[in-house]
Amino acid sequence: MRDLAAEDISVFGYTHTKAGVRAATREGFDAHNDLTAVLSRASASNALIIIAVPMHAVEDVLDAIAMYAPNCGVTDVVSVKQGVYELIQQRGMQPRYVGGHPMSGTEDSGWGASKQGLFKRAAWAITYDYAVECEEAGLPVPRDWIELFRHVCKLARICGAEAVPVSVAKHDEAVARVSHLPHVLAEALSIVGDRGGTLAQSLAAGSFRGATRVASTEPELVRAMCETNADAVVKTLDEILELLHSARDSLSTHTPSIEQLAGAGYRASTRMGARHGARSESVSPIKISSRPVMRVQLGAHGWVKALKQTESLGGRIDVF
């Protein structure tokens, strides 16, 4: 909302808390507490609707959209995509839905925690499953859906983010690894650290704080992301449990060693960091994205295949 308003784009919103409405209104934003009225207004102006609620609240919001804004395109910023897409499918809303997930946030929530520029240079995952489903069924992808996809890519760009095309399934598998598992580990590490009492608290420094920062996220939000992506999270938990058991065993011998884990972890960290490296270490005042870019002419021959290729590289798209 802050990013769009800063670009003079008309934006209005609904939140269920009166305190949220007051806080946003005080800063001059067009915020309201009446969902029906906001959706009716969205319908009248053919607005793009952005759903930004925890997973458990998505269903009711979709039902309200179906009733009061049946003509509007819909996207979302929920951290799990399979659960949202199932609700979309149950309502036959696929032709007017493009999923989204900007990969940036903090451990805080509520209007007071929002800030302009939060999504700058972040990946904004954008799903395209409906286009694949159409092609596989031998049907043309509807023009309206293509325009909606373009609209969501533009939304990401306006927020300074980079549009990364991704299928619902691949998204949920990837974020289990790089977002949900880190949240689970942060919770567990906080507990183990806290058991050390005030001395451990006093000695805790950067490595602990960095690894546990997201443990101060509202527990309901952590539950929402992990419980609705449970299969993928359990898979990554099994992977890390195997690594940790192995490290535990090699540290329990007469000649304790953690050589294998430390070496493999360092190499993995170097590979993971390489992508971010180009960005942060560049001496140029113009920040260059480290994600490979693919220019895609939406709707042109082979464009869905181009999205798949970009996805396999974790690349970003520049649409025209």
Place this chain on the structure above:
Amino acid sequence: MRDLAAEDISVFGYTHTKAGVRAATREGFDAHNDLTAVLSRASASNALIIIAVPMHAVEDVLDAIAMYAPNCGVTDVVSVKQGVYELIQQRGMQPRYVGGHPMSGTEDSGWGASKQGLFKRAAWAITYDYAVECEEAGLPVPRDWIELFRHVCKLARICGAEAVPVSVAKHDEAVARVSHLPHVLAEALSIVGDRGGTLAQSLAAGSFRGATRVASTEPELVRAMCETNADAVVKTLDEILELLHSARDSLSTHTPSIEQLAGAGYRASTRMGARHGARSESVSPIKISSRPVMRVQLGAHGWVKALKQTESLGGRIDVF
């Protein structure tokens, strides 16, 4: 070295790499490559010797100190204290040794990674086992050792850090929880994230980077800290493995839940953060430490007991 020089305190040093000597000399620091010469000079000026090498190199350094600087007080900044203290005991050097560990660092190493002010407001763990051993043996704590303890507290203060008294055993147990375990988790999480390939790399954001930052530490340094503190690290690994297995099981049911871990992790995180909160959220321009302070008159009646009390609170001492 940077912090001491900035306060116009005479400081000179030895490093085994010629590149390190060149880099420090280029910036005007008094650095050398000849250990015997540096220790002889330390002996002549009755300097306080600060050992800042990985654990596996401590033994050789102590032997050189015993030979070339037999009169000097010795402290160290190694991240494990039991292993160092055993080497000290083997050489009967307890009367001229006070262990230290400033709880601040980065994932980088070498002279180029050093910076003035790195230890500002950090806890500087300072061991006092020798004083306890003397008292338990019914012996007075030697004045020289008390002066050395005072000297090391002053070193911490000059660097802007806070002197936290701690026994060797309690130190190693606490840092296993809040430093070594986070390093082990960072290595393992890096591996699991990297297995997600370029898409996972592209989508990785703050929660992943925060939790894996220290995985880019030189593997030899991670090995040095974890392998020489293996018993304590294995204990904390067992604790976190139990928590993660439990979370895995409750996420694998028909109604996946992570309620228990998310709730307990959030509460633990709140408690751990409370200590740092006062410091970072204060509106006063003068930063106030969140560690309780105890004024201790070194050598006075009950002073060792006061150190133990301060340790149990994770407090800092102001010595006089």
